Amino acid sequence: MARFDPYENNGGTCVAVAGADYCVVAADTRLSVGYSILSRDHSKIAQLADKCVLASSGFQGDIKALQKALAAKELVYEHNNNKKMSCPAMAQLLSNTLYYKRFFPYYAFNVLAGLDTQGKGCVFTYDAVGSYERTGYSAQGTGSALMMPVLDNQLKSPSPLLLPARDAVTPLSESDAVDLVKDVFASATERDIYTGDRLEIVVINSSGTCRECIELRKD
Amino acid sequence: MTGSMDLPAKGGFNFDLCRRNNMLEKNGLKLPGFLKTGTTIVGLVFQDGVVLGADTRATEGPIVADKNCEKIHFMAPNIYCCGAGTAADTEAVTDMVSSQLQLHRYATGRESRVITALTLLKSHLFRYQGHVSAALVLGGVDCTGPHLHTVYPHGSTDTLPFATMGSGSLAAMSVFESRFKEGLTREEGIELVSDAIRAGIFNDLGSGSNVDVCVITKGKTEYLRNHQLPNPRTYASSKGFSFTKGQTEVLSTKIIPLKQKVEVAEGGDAMEE
Numbered sequence: 048m049a050r051f052d053p054y055e056n057n058g059g060t061c062v063a064v065a066g067a068d069y070c071v072v073a074a075d076t077r078l079s080v081g082y083s084i085l086s087r088d089h090s091k092i093a094q095l096a097d098k099c100v101l102a103s104s105g106f107q108g109d110i111k112a113l114q115k116a117l118a119a120k121e122l123v124y125e126h127n128n129n130k131k132m133s134c135p136a137m138a139q140l141l142s143n144t145l146y147y148k149r150f151f152p153y154y155a156f157n158v159l160a161g162l163d164t165q166g167k168g169c170v171f172t173y174d175a176v177g178s179y180e181r182t183g184y185s186a187q188g189t190g191s192a193l194m195m196p197v198l199d200n201q202l203k204s205p206s207p208l209l210l211p212a213r214d215a216v217t218p219l220s221e222s223d224a225v226d227l228v229k230d231v232f233a234s235a236t237e238r239d240i241y242t243g244d245r246l247e248i249v250v251i252n253s254s255g256t257c258r259e260c261i262e263l264r265k266d
Numbered sequence: 267m268t269g270s271m272d273l274p275a276k277g278g279f280n281f282d283l284c285r286r287n288n289m290l291e292k293n294g295l296k297l298p299g300f301l302k303t304g305t306t307i308v309g310l311v312f313q314d315g316v317v318l319g320a321d322t323r324a325t326e327g328p329i330v331a332d333k334n335c336e337k338i339h340f341m342a343p344n345i346y347c348c349g350a351g352t353a354a355d356t357e358a359v360t361d362m363v364s365s366q367l368q369l370h371r372y373a374t375g376r377e378s379r380v381i382t383a384l385t386l387l388k389s390h391l392f393r394y395q396g397h398v399s400a401a402l403v404l405g406g407v408d409c410t411g412p413h414l415h416t417v418y419p420h421g422s423t424d425t426l427p428f429a430t431m432g433s434g435s436l437a438a439m440s441v442f443e444s445r446f447k448e449g450l451t452r453e454e455g456i457e458l459v460s461d462a463i464r465a466g467i468f469n470d471l472g473s474g475s476n477v478d479v480c481v482i483t484k485g486k487t488e489y490l491r492n493h494q495l496p497n498p499r500t501y502a503s504s505k506g507f508s509f510t511k512g513q514t515e516v517l518s519t520k521i522i523p524l525k526q527k528v529e530v531a532e533g534g535d536a537m538e539e
Contacts, residue, residue, distance in 0.1 A: 082304075082433050082471045189328055200514045201507065208517055223505075230503040237499065238330045240304075240471040266323070266467045266474035266497045 054106050054154045055080055058241030059091055060190035061102035062228055063160035064202065065168030065183050069221045069252040072160045073228045074102045075190075075236070075263060077244040087244040087265065096121055098251055099134040099161035101141070104188030105175070106154035113153050116144055134161035138171040138179060145177030152176050156187040161251055168216050168251075183215030190235035190242040197231050221250065229261060236263045279397060304472025306434025307337060307348035308462045309403040310446060311427050312455035315412045315483035316405035319459035320348045321434065321467050322492070323474035330474070336491070338480045342367050342378040343487060345406030346480045347387075350432035351419060352399040359400050363387055380406040380413035384423055392421025401431045407482050434466025434473040441465045456481065460494055467496065 061074040074091035077084060092102045093114045101117070103110045120140055124132050132140070138159050145153055157173040172185035183204035186194040202224075205213040217224060225248060236243045243266070248259045291297060304325040309318045324332035339347045339360035345367070349356025363386045367378045384404060391398055402417040416429045428446045430438040441462040450458065456479055466473040477494040480487070 079471060084469060084471065196514075200509055203513065205515065209515065226503050226505065229501045230507075233499055233501040237333065240325060240328050240330060240474070261501060263500050264474075264497050 057107045058189050059104040060188035060235060060242045061091055061104050061158050062186045062194060063102060063158045063170040064224050065170045065216045066221060066224055067216050068166055069250060070160050070162060070168035071224050071228055071250050072100050072102050073246060073248045075242050075244060075246055078107060079241055090247055092247055092249055095137055096132045099137045100249055101157060101159050103155045103157045105156045109153040110155045113155055133164050134169050135163055142177040142179045149176050158185050158187050166253055183217055190239040193235040193238055194231050201227055305350040305432030306438050306463055306466025306470060306473040307350050307403050307432050308430045308438050308459055309405045309414045310455060310459060311412050311414050312450040314452060315407045316414050317455040317459045318346055318348050318405050318480040319463045320478045321463055321473040322476045322478060324353055325472055333475050338478050340364060341383050344408060344482060345378055345380055345383050348403040350401045355398045355400040359390060359398060377408055379408040384415050387417050388421045388423050391419060396420040403429050403431050405482060407484050434470035437465040437469040438462035464496060
């Protein structure tokens with residue numbers, strides 16, 4: 048007797064890169080199930096706070112629920128503390144929210160990114176149950192294994208595996224980082240069937256948040 | 267004559283290691299995957315012959331292994347076969363039947379017939395009880411006219427005016443069912459086949475890249491490799507990339523000299539020719 052499977056993988060890839068005074072977050076917009084495409088225009092990026100953005104890939108049902116839960120908790124924080132949540136604070140909140148469902152997890156592979164309280168770029172990368180780490184860059188999702196080695200090589204960030212822990216932001220300029228992210232997504236699209244259609248790029252810097260879209264292969 | 271003589275293999279698969287493999291899998295060993303072709307393949311009969319079409323993506327699970335593989339296989343100068351399923355199986359079975367047809371042509375002195383290829387394929391696939399995972403669209407024109415058949419992995423066949431196979435077959439069939447009619451012209455046939463393959467390429471994740479077409483008529487076959495290329499790369503960094511040593515940080519280095527473990531004999535005997 049086949050058991051009901053509560054999870055489903057809707058595919059897609061998310062990437063974030065932290066710079067000295069900016070942060071680039073990018074995700075493809077394809078939503079799929081099995082071998083079929085459900086939508087070519089589904090955003091995986093959610094704005095949680097002023098300078099804080101969450102990009103998630105995995106089961107979109109759980110992701111929508113997670114985004115709702117975080118938005119509600121952020122509002123409660125604002126009411127209690129009379130200020131908006133900072134990115135590192137949201138990072139801890141996300142970790143706790145995920146671990147709360149340790150024995151029936153959110154099937155969500157998250158990358159939280161934005162600017163920290165000093166205005167420097169920050170990227171936090173998570174597993175499905177809330178283990179997180181601040182890094183200089185991260186990729187999550189079906190195409191992550193295709194992208195990470197290229198980012199390790201081209202971003203010239205100090206490796207997150209080195210000890211003592213070093214400040215991990217990339218020395219690249221904002222336009223170079225965006226150019227690299229576009230090319231790396233185009234490459235991942237060539238070889239991963241779940242990544243494609245359109246790429247949504249969000250750049251957060253001191254002057255605010257700006258959004259850009261470029262076309263990817265649709266096959 | 268005494269002395270042991272090895273009996274010739276009776277043919278078919280040797281299932282001796284299946285029990286061992288099942289035990290290993292239960293103990294956690296990950297078995298190597300098969301290269302499947304995902305695929306959209308189609309064929310239709312038009313007024314002068316048949317048109318075959320295929321996409322060009324080969325997948326290994328979620329990864330694209332080959333972006334431009336050839337799925338329309340040669341069987342005879344007047345017969346071609348599209349293959350879906352396990353890539354090794356479709357290659358092997360079409361190569362094998364193609365050889366058999368050539369020998370048959372030499373023996374009979376006549377052009378091969380599509381039903382000959384069909385019978386050879388179906389008998390082989392039935393004998394292997396579905397273990398040879400090849401789903402084929404076979405088409406050609408011979409002295410009895412144009413023919414189009416589908417062949418399933420267990421050995422059943424259908425004779426049809428238009429056919430689609432593979433993971434993208436539903437997308438392609440929706441195009442055929444809307445627009446197919448008897449007596450299409452060559453241009454209409456090629457356009458309909460290309461549209462059906464493109465439906466598979468864009469709506470099925472197992473199919474992608476380019477459209478291959480093959481037009482077979484009495485006395486002439488045209489293999490239009492990469493007839494359409496609707497998926498160019500969307501973005502390439504104008505700066506280019508360099509991957510020099512040192513760009514990926516080396517965390518630690520350990521060098522073990524092997525010289526002391528291997529004995530190198532100076533001036534040994536020269537190898538025999």
